[in-house]
Amino acid sequence: MHAKDDQSRQSWIDAFLDMSRHKPEGASMSEVRSCIIKLDDILHRNWKLGKNIILAWTPSHEGLDILIVPHHSIIDYITSPNRIEEVSFIFQIISGRKQVTPRWLKRIAAALGTEIVSVDLGFATGRWLDDETVEALIRRYSLSHGTDRAVALFDAVGFSLLSPLEQVTQLNSLAYSVNSAHAKLRDKSITIKFARSTTGDGFYIWNRTSSLQANRDLYHFMHLILADNAIAQRKATSNSVPKLRAAFHIGDHYEFYQSEGLSPTTFSYIVGDVTIELARMIERAIPGQIIMGDFDITTPHPLTGEDWHLGTREFIETAQLNLADLNGLVLSDDEISDIKVYLTGPPVKEGGFGINRYRIQDKHGRSRSVFNAKVNIYRQAKDPIFLGIQDNQLGPFQTIGIETLAG
Structure with missing residues (x-):
């Protein structure tokens, strides 16, 4: 991660470090912080200054798989004619957790006609970062729909x-x-x-x-x-x-x-x-x-x-x-x-x-x-x-x- 990027998001990173409830045995907080920085840097690059959103993710062996879509593609998709069932499906995705199963991620990718991006972190997220921290990080680069x-x-x-x-x-x-x-x-x-x-x-x-x-x-x-x-x-x-x-x-x-x-x-x-x-x-x-x-x-x-x-x-x-x-x-x-x-x-x-x-x-x-x-x-x-x-x-x-x- 570039030093200037780390500096600009330092308070951001520290907030997620406080949020992380899981610290692997034998690991220091500085090592956990490095994991958060690495993931945030990858998400930030794929976000492309707001051009894209990270719609969903699932853990993989040494990282995670993510679904990246241009921010305008959601509205383009749901306003297309003859897509009543698909609209309900997309709202279900936006309204739920960003973490999904591998099978569900493939279904979303197929519906939107986009590719799944595999992110190599060099570590398993479940071991070095708990799912809630990863989920909260990804939500910063995503879009959610809530009710009530x-x-x-x-x-x-x-x-x-x-x-x-x-x-x-x-x-x-x-x-x-x-x-x-x-x-x-x-x-x-x-x-x-x-x-x-x-x-x-x-x-x-x-x-x-x-x-x-x-x-x-x-x-x-x-x-x-x-x-x-x-x-x-x-x-x-x-x-x-x-x-x-x-x-x-x-x-x-x-x-x-x-x-x-x-x-x-x-x-x-x-x-x-x-x-x-x-x-x-x-x-x-x-x-x-x-x-x-x-x-x-x-x-x-x-x-x-x-x-x-x-x-x-x-x-x-x-x-x-x-x-x-x-x-x-x-x-x-x-x-x-x-x-x-x-x-x-x-x-x-x-x-x-x-x-x-x-x-x-x-x-x-x-x-x-x-x-x-x-x-x-x-x-x-x-x-x-x-x-x-x-x-x-x-x-x-x-x-x-x-x-x-x-x-």
Whole structure:
């Protein structure tokens, strides 16, 4: 490996060295590091500055076999006519692990009309590098498709009307609220491996871990960020703290690593239905509002393991169940005693409240269903923190239809 290439990706290599759980008997960490460098150098050369992606791999005797395809070939393939079955097959490949069996690798190569490339490392990956480290390395040069991932979008209201100094101050304030909320969750032993991507006047935030619990954790992460922001707003005497509106949705996405200089970035980016829906939803949200997408996810049931369908309402109900884990967490020098999360709606004759499902239309004339969410955080000795907008205060919220569901 050229010295300049090693230097440019040194932090990258060190991150994978930390990740590697397997060190062969008698081998030093410097030898393991050399193995990671050698593999990364080969992948980097075949990646060709982003021209190609490494779609799949399988171990071989002294290295591995990889499938290299130009990045545009995937979209060319799936948009070709009369390929319905093949499209499903390719999505299965993009959505799964990059490590496949030799037989499966041959099938993928035949479907795409490309050759398998044998990489001679001079060592067996299973012995010198564990499969998870190889898998994570290859994902940096690949493309993945995921389903049912939660993403939160925070948008600073009136951001474009501010001076550049006010804008950077507000973004720093929001970034601090994100970091502060993350630290609070870690204090309660709740792990969020979060990633974020800027929108210019806010952030997309998601959990790199994908599961029902990870999605619920992200929802709680979102309202702790909003709570920290609300506390900061009360203390601010200038435009240093943004007034936020937020959206939360679960859906499909693609995950990739953009080029940064001559190498992929260390952290992934996502784009897809979930981020597109969030961007359209936030257009109609009013200042201070928390808007929820109308999603339906399939996840293994925690007790039976069978497929379990959860809509937005059921998701909120399950999120409420584990909120006791946050009791005792400190916000602005006072402990949380209780948190209530719910979707708003009008009072009903039978008592209680219904849930309103709103139909909104974006600037392109496309419509979608959403819910209005509230979060009430009660503290031991201080006033509660109320996040979101009550149903009877949604006057400026532009909708094209309302359906009231049973609570």
